[in-house]
Amino acid sequence: MRRYAGAAIAIIFFAFSIGIFMQLASYNDYEGSNYYYKNPVNGSLANESVPSHYIKETKNETGAINAVTAIVVEYRGFDTLGEVTVLFTSATGVSFLLYHVYKKLKKREANLILKEGSKLVLPFALLTGAYIFIHGHLTPGGGFPGGSVIASGFLLMMLAYPEFFVREKSLSYSESMAGSIFVIIGLLGLLFATSFLQNFIPIGKPGYLLSADIIPLIYIAIGFKVGSELSSIVQKLKEVEK
Amino acid sequence: MMLVIIAWIIAILAIVAAIYAVETKDLLSSAIAMGIASLVVSIMFLVLQAPDVAITEASIGAGLTMAVFVYAIGKTKRWEE
Numbered sequence: 001m002r003r004y005a006g007a008a009i010a011i012i013f014f015a016f017s018i019g020i021f022m023q024l025a026s027y028n029d030y031e032g033s034n035y036y037y038k039n040p041v042n043g044s045l046a047n048e049s050v051p052s053h054y055i056k057e058t059k060n061e062t063g064a065i066n067a068v069t070a071i072v073v074e075y076r077g078f079d080t081l082g083e084v085t086v087l088f089t090s091a092t093g094v095s096f097l098l099y100h101v102y103k104k105l106k107k108r109e110a111n112l113i114l115k116e117g118s119k120l121v122l123p124f125a126l127l128t129g130a131y132i133f134i135h136g137h138l139t140p141g142g143g144f145p146g147g148s149v150i151a152s153g154f155l156l157m158m159l160a161y162p163e164f165f166v167r168e169k170s171l172s173y174s175e176s177m178a179g180s181i182f183v184i185i186g187l188l189g190l191l192f193a194t195s196f197l198q199n200f201i202p203i204g205k206p207g208y209l210l211s212a213d214i215i216p217l218i219y220i221a222i223g224f225k226v227g228s229e230l231s232s233i234v235q236k237l238k239e240v241e242k
Numbered sequence: 243m244m245l246v247i248i249a250w251i252i253a254i255l256a257i258v259a260a261i262y263a264v265e266t267k268d269l270l271s272s273a274i275a276m277g278i279a280s281l282v283v284s285i286m287f288l289v290l291q292a293p294d295v296a297i298t299e300a301s302i303g304a305g306l307t308m309a310v311f312v313y314a315i316g317k318t319k320r321w322e323e
Contacts, residue, residue, distance in 0.1 A: 007261060010257075011257055014253060014256075014257060015253065018249060018250070018253050021249075021290060022245075022246055022249060068294055132297065140293035140294040140297070141293075141294050141297055142294060144298060145294060145297040145298045145301065148298060148301040148302045148305075148306060149297070149301050151301075151306060152301050152305040152306060155305060155306060155309050159309070230306060233310075234306065234309060234310070234313075237309075237310060237313040237314070238313060
């Protein structure tokens, strides 16, 4: 009985939040609406300055068309470094936990459609992932989605062929190289500009591939890092199958 | 109007898949229902104009997480008591 009551409450809450979402999505002028958080003490619109600054000034300050990417890599770059560290720690934990396990592969063959289809799909999955993280400053996406698309391409191959493995050494090399490139770019910002992860390359024309200063470089590094980490996690989980 | 109808269909599908994932005794179909729920939620993100979140949700929630769960079920039991 309690279960059904909980389910009913969840449904009501979900429908309510969907209604709110649809209402929010129909707003178009963010300037005139009371969309922002109101300060309860003096009644001013407390958060108004930061989002409107991001919306208006991102293109001039960073040269990126995609404001989300500019926030993630430029304005909140140190936060992204922490996020990458969290992912690295979890991949290391999986490796620690599953190291000394009896390695024997399951030899059951997948069916023909999965085998041939995954061979056909893998290059396109890799290309799509690379496109997503190289064009992170122009189109939606970035390092994390691109890396996870690449990892799901490798996952498809692992599902289709029981004997398919990415070499452990190349995974760890690409992962550590990408992580060091991220930190080195940050240190170069400290060297040539004033602070860690600050832009030191001239901003190009907004809208071109070679623009938006250090965003493409950092996102390429993050894409390689996330892709190799997620594929190594999936591969570790697959190896221990008895 | 069209978007509202699509959003309601998506919401109902997501709720049904989530309740099935909680209630069923078969852990494998529970994992698959969870993958369906997150795939449907990624379409919801696309409707709400957040395509980058939609890409991440579709590839991690529906792809990699489901694979991790399926590998874990393969090492333990499939049926819940």
